Amino acid sequence: MKVLRAKSAGFCFGVERAIAIARNCAGGGRCKVYTDGPLIHNRQMMERLTEEGIIEIGDYKSDKDISGEIRNDSGGVLVFRAHGVSPERREYLRNLGMRCKDATCPDVGKIAGIIKMHSNKGYTTVIVGDPDHPEVIGLLGYAGGKGYVVKNRENIDALPDISGDICMVSQSTMFTDDYREIADYFKKRFPSTKVIDTICGATKERQRDVRALAELGAEAIIVIGGKHSANTVKLAIMARRTGLPCFHIETIKELDVDSVRRFSVVGVTAGASTPDFLIDEVCSFLEKL
Secondary structure, rough: EEEEEEOOOOHHHHHHHHHHHHHHHHOOOOOOEEEEEEOOOOOOHHHHHHOOOOOEEEOOOOOOOOHHHHOOOOOOOEEEEEOOOOOOHHHHHHOOOOOOEEEEOOOHHHHHHHHHHHHHHHOOOEEEEEOOHHHHHHHHHHHOOOOOEEEEEHHOOOOOOOOEEEEEEEEOOHHHHOOOOOOHHHHHHHHOOOOOOOOHHHHHHHHHHHHHHHHHHOOEEEOOOOOOOOHHHHHHHHHOOOOOOEEOOHHHHHOOOHOOOOOEEEEEEEOOOOOOOHHEEEEHHHOOO
């Protein structure tokens, strides 16, 4: 079987940076490191990091009281997750009395800065994304109490009348076309809205590469990554939009071999938090079919 591996498959800069920060703090196991919720959204990589002394505490949304889990560990380090946290959560974490290190993705930090700047000028912020995703939860905290989250037209229709200036941003892992469509619909009701493209470059590159796999002759596309990873789930949706069969798996164990065996050319891509060892394993297996 011929395997077409997307150039962008695997860790993005923000994920690599977060892992490097956590590992540097751990110092090869010499120091215990805690992350407020999962550092990245890949269970297999988090298991490896746990073996290195990097321990996930808290929860998915980073709103759990974690003081009891780090009590009396003055020598440990608390790392802020790659998805970022709200200003309130950041203050809470820093007041726990433990040394802190910020592993927030710079692209997410940039969006937070845009929201904060416009909030200080009196703007109402509208974030396009998943209201339950930790990135969006964190970003909403920078809106100064004047923020809304929308993910579809129904959410826009349900909004109250908003007076004054409005700034629209998106979750960093949105589809480019979907964001543009939602923004256009939003501006029909609020024409003067300032729309800012905050989709990260890594997300755009992965979306382009999925289309490229189809153009290069892939007969099916395999997407590797966490089922709770926003950018990986969106990759699978985009792969299906090409019209090709799509298989979203976390590991090789989930691969439907009998179904995949029918194809002679298969495209492989992976989410921004999917480690190379998982991608290599899948590609190696497919090439031997």
